[in-house]
Each structure stands twice: as C-alpha cells, then as structure tokens.
Amino acid sequence: xxxxxxxxxxxxxTLLSVLIIYxxxxxxxxxxxLINKKIFNLVTFQxxxxxxxxxxxxxxFIISDFSLVNVYENSHTKKPFFYKVSGAWxxxxxxxxxxxxxxxxxxxLFLVFTKHNNKSYLLYxxxxxxxxxxxxxxxxxxxxxxxxxIYPIPLEGLGxxxxxxxxxxxxxPPLLYIGFVGSSIYFSAGIAxxxxxxxxxxxxxxxxxxxxxxxxxQTLGITAGSIWAYYELGWGGFWFWDPVENASLMPWFVxxxxxxxxxxxxxxxxxxxWVIILCLLTFTISVTGTFLVRSGILNSVHTFANDPSRGLxxxxxxxxxxxxxxxxxxxxxxxxEYNFFLKSKETLxxxxxxxxxxxxxxxxxxxxxxxxxxxxxxxxxxxxxPFYSAVIFxxxxxxxxxxxxxxxxxxxxxxxxxxxxxxxxLIASILLNLLVYFFFGKYSIISNLxxxxxxxxxxHSVKDFFIFFKKKTESDISRIVSHLGFGMLILFIGISHxxxxxxxFNLKVGEEKKFSGYQINFNSIRMENEKNYxxxxxxxxxxxxxxxxxxxxxxxxxxYDQPETLTYEASIKTKLSADTYLTMSNxxxxxxxxxxxxxxxxxxxxWISAILIASGGFIRLIKIKTQ
Amino acid sequence: xxTKKVKNRIIFLIVVIFIFIISIFFVLKSLNESILYFHTxxxxxxxxxxxxxxxxxxGGMVKKKSILSDSKGVKFVITDLQNEIIVSYSGTVPNLFxxxxxxxxxxxxxxxxxxxxxxxxxxxxxxxxxxxxKIKSGN
Numbered sequence: 001x002x003x004x005x006x007x008x009x010x011x012x013x014t015l016l017s018v019l020i021i022y023x024x025x026x027x028x029x030x031x032x033x034l035i036n037k038k039i040f041n042l043v044t045f046q047x048x049x050x051x052x053x054x055x056x057x058x059x060x061f062i063i064s065d066f067s068l069v070n071v072y073e074n075s076h077t078k079k080p081f082f083y084k085v086s087g088a089w090x091x092x093x094x095x096x097x098x099x100x101x102x103x104x105x106x107x108x109l110f111l112v113f114t115k116h117n118n119k120s121y122l123l124y125x126x127x128x129x130x131x132x133x134x135x136x137x138x139x140x141x142x143x144x145x146x147x148x149x150i151y152p153i154p155l156e157g158l159g160x161x162x163x164x165x166x167x168x169x170x171x172x173p174p175l176l177y178i179g180f181v182g183s184s185i186y187f188s189a190g191i192a193x194x195x196x197x198x199x200x201x202x203x204x205x206x207x208x209x210x211x212x213x214x215x216x217x218q219t220l221g222i223t224a225g226s227i228w229a230y231y232e233l234g235w236g237g238f239w240f241w242d243p244v245e246n247a248s249l250m251p252w253f254v255x256x257x258x259x260x261x262x263x264x265x266x267x268x269x270x271x272x273x274w275v276i277i278l279c280l281l282t283f284t285i286s287v288t289g290t291f292l293v294r295s296g297i298l299n300s301v302h303t304f305a306n307d308p309s310r311g312l313x314x315x316x317x318x319x320x321x322x323x324x325x326x327x328x329x330x331x332x333x334x335x336x337e338y339n340f341f342l343k344s345k346e347t348l349x350x351x352x353x354x355x356x357x358x359x360x361x362x363x364x365x366x367x368x369x370x371x372x373x374x375x376x377x378x379x380x381x382x383x384x385x386p387f388y389s390a391v392i393f394x395x396x397x398x399x400x401x402x403x404x405x406x407x408x409x410x411x412x413x414x415x416x417x418x419x420x421x422x423x424x425x426l427i428a429s430i431l432l433n434l435l436v437y438f439f440f441g442k443y444s445i446i447s448n449l450x451x452x453x454x455x456x457x458x459x460h461s462v463k464d465f466f467i468f469f470k471k472k473t474e475s476d477i478s479r480i481v482s483h484l485g486f487g488m489l490i491l492f493i494g495i496s497h498x499x500x501x502x503x504x505f506n507l508k509v510g511e512e513k514k515f516s517g518y519q520i521n522f523n524s525i526r527m528e529n530e531k532n533y534x535x536x537x538x539x540x541x542x543x544x545x546x547x548x549x550x551x552x553x554x555x556x557x558x559x560y561d562q563p564e565t566l567t568y569e570a571s572i573k574t575k576l577s578a579d580t581y582l583t584m585s586n587x588x589x590x591x592x593x594x595x596x597x598x599x600x601x602x603x604x605x606x607w608i609s610a611i612l613i614a615s616g617g618f619i620r621l622i623k624i625k626t627q
Numbered sequence: 628x629x630t631k632k633v634k635n636r637i638i639f640l641i642v643v644i645f646i647f648i649i650s651i652f653f654v655l656k657s658l659n660e661s662i663l664y665f666h667t668x669x670x671x672x673x674x675x676x677x678x679x680x681x682x683x684x685x686g687g688m689v690k691k692k693s694i695l696s697d698s699k700g701v702k703f704v705i706t707d708l709q710n711e712i713i714v715s716y717s718g719t720v721p722n723l724f725x726x727x728x729x730x731x732x733x734x735x736x737x738x739x740x741x742x743x744x745x746x747x748x749x750x751x752x753x754x755x756x757x758x759x760x761k762i763k764s765g766n
Contacts, residue, residue: 163722234719362654369658380665382684383658390657504718506698567722585719590696596719 002060003068006147009053013104014137016046017130024123033119039126040111047108054101057146058088066157069148070094076159078532086170087160092294092310093146095173100140102181103133106210110185114206124192132184135317143313162533162560162567168228172221176248179218180286183255185210190279191325194332204266204275209624211262215255216617222248223610234568234583236502236598241388246367247289250360254282257356260349267411268346273333280325287318348406355399362391393446396490400453403483404460429455436495443498451494457487478623482616489609492602501599506592519543520597533560538584538593555584579603663733668710671739679736685712686731694726705730716744723749
C-alpha cells in the first residue's frame with residue numbers, strides 16, 4: 001500500500017519535472033515579461049508530490065511497515081519514535097529521497113522569491129535545476145528505490161545501528177544536505193546567468209540569499225556531526241580528519257569563498273567569471289564528496305553500508321554535469337577587466353579566497369592521495385591528523401589577521417590610518433596570550449601564534465560590536481558575529497587541543513587510581529533495562545586533588561538487542577570552564593574495565609562558537625529580507 | 628621598455644608562482660612525513676624491508692577467543708585467515724571492537740609477530756569486514 005503510494009508520488013514528481021523542462025523551453029520563445037502561471041502551478045505540484053512521497057516514507061517508518069525493504073533493514077518496532085522518524089533519512093535510499101526533496105524545494109522557493117528578475121534567467125535556472133532533479137530521480141528509481149517491497153513480509157526489522165541513534169546525528173544529515181544540495185540552485189542559476197546574459201550585480205543579488213542559507217546550514221550540519229562524534233564515539237575528539245569528514249569540509253571552503261566573492265560582485269561589479277566558477281564548483285564538490293562517501297572508495301572509519309554500483313551512476317552523472325557546466329562557461333564567458341588596488345577591500349576579500357583554496361587543496365590532497373596511490377601501486381596508506389596540522393595550522397595565523405583587518409579597509413582604495421590602534425590590540429592579544437600561558441602551561445610556538453592571532457581577531461570583532469551599538473550605521477553586524485565566532489572557535493580549539501588532560505587505564509570494581517592531580521575511584525556497577533537495550537552503569541568518583549572538588553560520573557555500556565551491538569556511552573559533565581569526560585569499556589567480559597578519562601577545557605565554547613558563525617549568515621538573511 | 632603596469636603584473640605573477648611552488652613543496656613534504664602505510668598480517672610476514680620505527684596500520688579480523696585483558700591493557704590477535712600478528716594495546720577500544728569483527732590497529736612493529744598499538748579503530752558498521760578478508764572467506 002505505502003510502497004505503491006510512494007512510488008506513484010515519485011513517478012509523478014519525475015513526470016512533472018519533464019513537463020516543467022518542456023514548458024519552460026516553450027515559454028522562452030514567448031515575448032512577454034511575465035512567466036506563465038502554469039509553470040508556477042507545475043512547480044507547486046512537483047514540490048507537493050515530492051514532499052508527500054517523503055512523508056509516505058516517514059509514515060512507513062513510524063508504523064513499522066516491514067513490507068518496505070528500507071524500513072525492514074533500518075528500523076525495528078522497539079525503536080524510540082524519534083529514531084523511527086530519523087531512520088527515514090538514515091539509510092542511503094532515504095537520504096537520496098531527502099536530497100531530491102531539497103532540490104525540489106529550493107527550486108520552488110527560488111522561483112517564488114526571485115520575482116522581479118529577468119524572465120529568461122529564471123526559466124533557464126528552472127530548466128537546469130529540473131535536469132538535476134531528473135538525474136537524481138532516475139538514480140533513485142533504477143538503483144536506490146526507498147519503496148522497494150519485500151515478500152514474505154518480515155515480522156521484525158533489523159534495527160538501526162545504535163551509534164546512529166543519537167539526537168545530534170538525527171538532525172545532522174538534513175542540515176548538511178540543505179547546505180550541500182542548496183548549492184544546486186546557484187549551480188543552475190550560474191549556468192542560466194551565462195546563457196541568458198543576466199550578469200553582474202543583478203545576478204549577485206539574486207543568488208546571495210541562497211548562498212547564505214546553504215552556508216549557514218552547512219556550518220550547522222558540520223557542527224552537529226562533530227558534536228555527535230564527540231558524544232558518541234567515545235574517544236573524546238570531535239574532528240579526526242577522516243575522509244568522510246573532509247568530504248563535508250571541502251564544499252564548505254568553496255561556499256565560504258563564494259559568499260565573500262559575491263559581495264565584491266554586488267558592490268563593485270567585478271570578478272563575475274570567478275563567482276560563476278565558484279557557483280559551479282560548490283555543487284560539483286558537494287556531489288563528488290557524496291560520490292566518494294557512498295561508493296565506498298574512501299577508506300574511512302565512518303563507513304556505513306555502501307555499494308560500488310551507486311558510485312558508477314553518480315560518477316557518470318557527475319562527469320556529465322561538469323562537462324555541461326564547463327561547456328556553458330567557455331561558450332558564454334566574456335573577457336573582463338580587473339582594476340584592483342592592492343590596498344582595497346576587494347583585494348582582501350580575494351585574500352580570503354586564496355586561503356580557502358589553499359585549505360581546499362591541502363584537504364583534497366590529503367583525502368585523494370591514498371586513493372591515487374592505491375590505484376598506482378597497490379599500497380594502502382592513510383593520511384592522518386599530523387599532515388593537516390602541519391599544513392593548515394601555520395596558515396591559520398595570517399588568515400586570522402586578514403580576517404580582523406580586512407573588513408576595516410575601504411572599497412576601491414585605502415590609506416592606512418589606524419596603525420596605532422592595531423598595534424595596541426596586538427599588544428593586548430600578546431598579553432592575554434601570556435595569561436593563557438601562565439594559567440595552563442607551556443605550548444608550542446605555532447600554538448602561541450595561533451592563539452595570539454585569534455585573540456587579535458576577537459578583540460577587533462568585539463570593538464566593532466561596540467561601535468555598531470553606538471552608531472548603528474555602516475558596520476555590519478552579521479560579519480562581526482561570524483568573524484567573532486571564527487576567532488573564538490580557533491582560540492578554544494587551540495586551548496582544548498593543547499591542554500586536555502588525558503589518561504587511559506584498566507580498573508576493577510573497588511579499585512582507585514591517582515594521576516596528574518586527579519583521583520578516580522571505581523565505586524560500583526549495576527545493570528538496568530531500557531526499551532531497546534540493557535545498560536551497565538558504572539559509578540565513578542572523581543576527585544580533583546588541587547581544588548578538592550568531587551564529582552560522580554556514570555558512564556554506561558549499552559547492549560542493544562537489534563542489531564546486537566555494544567556501545568559505550570561517555571559520561572560528560574559540561575561546565576563553562578571545562579568538560580570532564582569518562583568512558584568505560586569492557587573487553588571480552590573480564591573483571592577489568594578500561595577507563596578513559598579526559599578533562600577538556602572550554603569544550604562547550606567550541607560548539608557555541610560554531611553556532612555563532614552560522615548565526616551570522618542567518619542575521620544577514622533576515623537583514624536582506626527586511627530591506 | 629616595459630610599462631609600469633606590465634612590470635607590476637610580471638612581479639605579481641612571479642610572486643604568485645613562487646608562493647604556489649613553496650606551498651606545494653611544503654604540502655608534499657608534510658604529506659610524506661605523515662602517511663601511514665596499511666598492511667595485512669600476510670604482507671608483514673612476506674615483506675622484507677619493513678621499518679620498525681615508523682608508524683603503520685595493521686588491519687584484519689580479531690581472532691576468536693584471542694582477547695586477553697589485565698590491569699595494564701589488552702592483547703589480541705589480528706588475523707587475515709592466513710597469517711596472524713599479536714597486538715598489544717593499552718587504552719580504550721572502540722564500540723564495535725569484538726571477536727570476529729574487522730579491526731585496524733595503529734602503532735609500531737616490534738617484530739614480525741608482535742605489534743604495539745597506540746590506537747585501535749573499528750568501523751561503525753556492525754557488518755563491516757575488511758575487503759581482503761571478505762574475498763578470502765568467500766562471502
């Protein structure tokens with residue numbers, strides 16, 4: 001029943017997108033400034049059907065309809081309601097349907113909200129967006145149908161991998177996908193703008209809100225993924241430079257570059273071709289990332305079920321997409337004159353792009369090099385965190401300083417006049433860095449420089465913030481918030497990276513252990529039953545020997561029945577100043593439990609900073625709306 | 628003579644190319660220093676010029692009933708169904724570390740039969756098997 005409804009809705013969506021492409025082409029030849037009402041209606045229907053099909057899938061998960069293979073493989077009757085719903089996008093098939101939904105919704109919103117634009121530009125955008133929608137719909141129908149049936153109908157599902165049953169991970173894919181897939185709309189708009197000759201300022205204005213939306217959501221999505229890794233994986237870190245994580249970071253670099261370049265295009269009517277390249281690149285890299293993750297080519301710890309045949313289709317589709325985009329670009333691009341002065345805001349915004357591309361290239365080399373080497377001479381290697389720290393960290397220092405100084409410089413040409421105030425701020429940051437040094441202890445020169453430059457950026461942003469509240473003119477609150485967030489992010493990552501206290505040891509119940517200023521007592525252990533798992537709860541007393549503070553921590557070992565899996569739940573006590581993090585694991589049912597203890601300063605602030613960065617994008621969006 | 632504009636442009640290009648080469652060199656150099664080679668127990672057994680002081684990764688399946696743990700740490704055997712290697716490790720093992728499941732150990736070789744790990748990785752997928760073993764065990 002549900003299967004048929006779902007499939008019908010998906011096929012209707014497919015037919016509608018063919019119809020929209022056809023209608024838009026015929027509409028192009030009609031000399032008229034208004035778009036036919038029929039096209040609006042078609043797009044509205046398409047959006048409705050596509051959303052309905054996704055609701056049908058969610059309904060299948062909620063009522064546990066195991067006649068659907070997808071529900072059977074990823075759900076279970078005893079699973080909590082929330083995770084039944086999130087199971088709908090937990091699998092490959094479901095997430096592809098979500099992907100298509102976002103494509104469709106963005107095309108609908110773009111059409112509705114960009115009313116006063118050039119007609120042929122809008123129609124071409126719609127055509128290309130629908131080609132993308134069609135491509136993914138065909139992929140869904142021939143290879144990854146979420147509504148496939150199974151017979152005989154199983155009585156019980158296989159269950160969702162327990163480590164995916166986490167609130168942060170439940171919202172992680174939708175957030176990330178809005179970022180990834182949202183970039184499709186300016187991919188389509190980019191090609192449309194080339195063909196319809198609707199360029200420059202006008203184009204910049206029309207894509208800016210979409211760039212901001214996808215950028216903000218992608219920032220939040222990456223943050224949610226990191227939070228999940230921190231809470232759930234039990235090793236206390238949140239970023240591993242794993243290929244799958246890198247695949248989500250690479251598009252972020254390009255969107256960030258795009259977001260800054262669009263401002264130059266809007267204000268100075270320049271670098272149009274570069275903005276187009278970035279528009280095309282963002283979505284291409286997003287799809288490439290998905291291709292690498294889904295095909296299983298990348299050797300990652302976050303490997304979920306995957307299938308090479310999926311990869312092949314995405315690869316063909318991707319090559320076609322890149323080829324068409326490049327063809328359109330070379331066919332229609334025009335030569336441009338650049339007249340930039342070195343000391344101008346445009347130059348510094350482009351400096352942001354240089355850095356973004358440097359980061360992008362290094363992450364890309366680190367991610368792809370193992371694959372290339374394996375193809376060339378069958379050696380398997382992995383590139384670990386040391387590579388990224390060595391390559392990226394040194395460049396973060398000038399990057400932060402440019403971030404602080406760039407926004408202060410005028411458009412077109414600037415004379416430096418604020419050298420003295422910058423000097424004071426630099427002195428203040430060095431002093432604050434010394435304070436960190438005395439409070440926490442020694443750390444490397446490069447960390448010192450990173451912390452100094454991040455404090456430099458923070459002070460600058462805070463200063464701008466006060467100026468904004470005094471004058472309420474000129475200064476740009478969204479930029480200040482995002483830059484402040486970034487400065488804080490780097491500062492707190494720097495501090496927590498350098499000053500985490502960590503210890504691993506094995507203990508039996510009743511034993512105690514002393515190390516570097518802490519004492520841990522393993523008090524007791526008990527067992528409890530939950531809805532879909534049993535849990536073993538350990539009780540630990542943690543004493544900070546310096547301040548004599550006592551804390552009780554309860555890490556858990558969970559034994560899920562469906563599928564039968566062990567997970568270790570960390571016990572995390574979050575305070576504004578630091579997180580204490582304790583995991584307990586048991587190896588092959590011996591009396592000894594392995595305990596991992598960490599004290600991580602300012603962890604909560606890392607999440608706050610990341611959310612601050614994203615909220616800058618949302619603030620700008622609201623500002624555009626109210627103008 | 629070159630005009631001032633052309634001169635500026637040439638200088639700019641040279642600087643850009645110079646920075647580009649420097650950064651690529653820098654990237655490749657750190658890449659070379661921080662790559663970890665991945666071996667199976669059989670490869671370790673057969674290879675002649677293994678380095679004993681460079682970190683590497685060893686992957687395979689945790690041999691059934693081979694896990695021993697005491698107050699210092701844990702010892703287990705990684706097998707690829709042809710050869711085996713003993714791994715000693717102290718620290719937390721990941722969620723899905725278990726007998727008969729795929730595992731990757733990161734650390735240094737002591738000799739061809741003994742590996743001292745400082746990190747244990749396991750895949751998030753409970754049904755995951757390293758591709759090498761999948762082929763050999765025929766499923």
